[in-house]
Amino acid sequence: MECGFYLVLALVSLGVVNSVVHGQGTRVGFYSSTCPGVESIVRSTVQSHLNSDLTLAAGLLRMHFHDCFVHGCDASLLIDGTNTEKTAPPNIGLRGFEVIDHAKTQLEAACPNVVSCADILALAARDSVVLSGGASWQVPTGRRDGLVSSAFDVKLPGPGDSVDVQKHKFSALGLNTKDLVTLVGGHTIGTTSCQLLSSRLYNFNGTNGPDPTIDPSFLPQLKALCPQNGGASTKRVPLDNGSQTKFDTSYFNNVRRGRGILQSDQALWTDPSTKPFVQSYSLGSTFNVDFGNSMVKMGNIGVKTGSDGEIRKKCSAFN
Ligand SMILES: *[C@@H]1O[C@H](CO)[C@@H](O)[C@H](O)[C@H]1NC(C)=O
Numbered sequence: 001m002e003c004g005f006y007l008v009l010a011l012v013s014l015g016v017v018n019s020v021v022h023g024q025g026t027r028v029g030f031y032s033s034t035c036p037g038v039e040s041i042v043r044s045t046v047q048s049h050l051n052s053d054l055t056l057a058a059g060l061l062r063m064h065f066h067d068c069f070v071h072g073c074d075a076s077l078l079i080d081g082t083n084t085e086k087t088a089p090p091n092i093g094l095r096g097f098e099v100i101d102h103a104k105t106q107l108e109a110a111c112p113n114v115v116s117c118a119d120i121l122a123l124a125a126r127d128s129v130v131l132s133g134g135a136s137w138q139v140p141t142g143r144r145d146g147l148v149s150s151a152f153d154v155k156l157p158g159p160g161d162s163v164d165v166q167k168h169k170f171s172a173l174g175l176n177t178k179d180l181v182t183l184v185g186g187h188t189i190g191t192t193s194c195q196l197l198s199s200r201l202y203n204f205n206g207t208n209g210p211d212p213t214i215d216p217s218f219l220p221q222l223k224a225l226c227p228q229n230g231g232a233s234t235k236r237v238p239l240d241n242g243s244q245t246k247f248d249t250s251y252f253n254n255v256r257r258g259r260g261i262l263q264s265d266q267a268l269w270t271d272p273s274t275k276p277f278v279q280s281y282s283l284g285s286t287f288n289v290d291f292g293n294s295m296v297k298m299g300n301i302g303v304k305t306g307s308d309g310e311i312r313k314k315c316s317a318f319n
C-alpha cells in the first residue's frame, strides 16, 4: 500500500519534471490547417527587418534563448509592465521586439487568435540564423503563451559564470554539455557591451592586469575598442571577431586562439569537458546540424500546450 503510494508519487513527479523539462505536444506543422501561411509570414517579416538591420538577427536569437530559460518558451519575456521579465537587467539590452509585434499583427489579420507569440519567437530565431547564413531546421510548433512574467524569476547563465555553473544551469533544463557549447556557438553573430569585458581587460580577478587567457596580439585591439574609463556602457564588441554577422564556425576558431570575448566564452576552451566540442566545431564538423538539434531541444523547455496558457492577441500583454 505504502509502496504503491510512493510509486504513484514518484511517477507523478517524474511526469511533472518531464513535461517541464522536455515539453510535450509540440510538432512540426501544428498550424498546417489553422494557419498555413504562418511560416512564410514570419520569415518575410524577419527578412524585411533584417534587410535594413542585419544585427537584429542576433537580437532575435538571444530573445528566444532568454525566453526559454525563464518559465519555458512561453513568450513571458515579451510582456510589458512593471517588474516583468523584460525589465530584468540581463534583458535590458534585448532588441527586435518590433519584429515580433509586426509578425503578430500580420498573423492576427490572416488567422486571428491562432498563432502563439511563443511560436513566433521560435520561428523568428530560426529564420534569423538562416538569413545570417546558417543551416535551416524544422521548428515544432503548438506552444501557448504563458500567464506569468516576473523580473524576479530571471536567472540566466551569465558572462562571468564558470563552465560548471553554466553546465548546472543548462542541465537543470534538460540540456547537456554538448548542447551548452553548441548553443553558446550562437555567439557567432552579435555583439556585447564593453562593460561586460572591462574587468577582463584591466583588472582580471583582482590582478590589476588582463586575463592571461586572452591572445596577447588580440589584447591591444580589445583595449582600443574598449578603453579604460571610456564609456564602457555604450561601446560594443563583436562576439565573433571578423565574422560578426555571418552564422559560421569562426566563433570556435576565435575561442581556440584566445579570442573569445566574454570570460564564459573563453572558459569553454580552458575546461576539459567543453574543449573537445570547441575543437571539433572549429574544424568545421557538424556545428550547423547540431545547432538546429539543440535549438529544438531548447525550444521545448517548459512549453505550455493544449489548454494551458493562452494565445495572446498582442505579444506584449496578457489577454
Ligand atoms: C582568482 O584568484 C583566486 C585567488 O587569488 C584564485 O584562487 C582563483 O583561481 C582565480 N580565478 C581565476 C579564474 O583565475
Ligand SMILES: *[C@@H]1O[C@H](CO)[C@@H](O)[C@H](O)[C@H]1NC(C)=O
Pocket (backbone or CB within 6 Å): 221, 222, 225, 237, 238, 241, 242, 243
Ligand atoms: C576584429 O577583426 C577586424 C578585422 O575584420 C579588426 O579590424 C578588428 O579590430 C578586430 N578586433 C576586435 C577586438 O574586434
